Amino acid sequence: MTDFSVVVDSRGGNTRKVADAIAEELGITAADVTKSPPDDAKILFLGSGTYGGKPGEAMMKFIGSGNFSGRKVAIFGTSGSVAGGQNMIVVMTDLLQQRGATILGNYHCRGKTFLVNWGRPNKEDLENAKKFAQEMIKKS
Numbered sequence: 001m002t003d004f005s006v007v008v009d010s011r012g013g014n015t016r017k018v019a020d021a022i023a024e025e026l027g028i029t030a031a032d033v034t035k036s037p038p039d040d041a042k043i044l045f046l047g048s049g050t051y052g053g054k055p056g057e058a059m060m061k062f063i064g065s066g067n068f069s070g071r072k073v074a075i076f077g078t079s080g081s082v083a084g085g086q087n088m089i090v091v092m093t094d095l096l097q098q099r100g101a102t103i104l105g106n107y108h109c110r111g112k113t114f115l116v117n118w119g120r121p122n123k124e125d126l127e128n129a130k131k132f133a134q135e136m137i138k139k140s
């Protein structure tokens with residue numbers, strides 16, 4: 001069993017940037033949720049964009065079909081609005097807890113959508129994502 005894995009559902013590439021920053025901090029590569037990602041790590045970082053207030057369908061399926069009993073999960077994501085991101089995190093948290101996961105924490109930032117949030121996630125967002133990764137390691 002590996003120590004960490006980062007799995008991401010990103011339609012437009014914003015959350016992929018955050019996933020890559022976290023993975024770089026952990027010294028690993030982030031996996032796409034649609035491409036049979038590894039799910040046996042001790043600590044999973046699961047991330048998604050926000051679509052209609054929820055995580056992506058593929059992430060919902062990944063969580064819904066997995067056994068997270070006794071697993072530690074850190075959640076991250078991007079969204080158009082602060083409220084949208086908060087809502088998406090709540091949906092992911094509830095689903096994961098129902099599947100037995102212990103949630104270590106979460107991180108979300110804005111992501112560009114059409115002409116809104118241009119340039120996000122930006123350098124600071126990605127630096128904060130790396131700090132989040134370090135905090136989660138300390139907690140785990």
Ligand SMILES: Cc1cc2nc3c(=O)[nH]c(=O)nc-3n(C[C@H](O)[C@H](O)[C@H](O)COP(=O)(O)O)c2cc1C
Binds near residue numbers: 016052
């Ligand atoms: C189809 C669609 C639905 C979206 N719905 C929401 C939403 O409900 N709330 C929100 O805050 N942002 C919403 N957004 C904005 C995205 O969450 C935001 O652009 C995010 O960074 C996308 O991540 P991605 O590039 O990794 O796919 C939506 C974007 C798209 C394309």
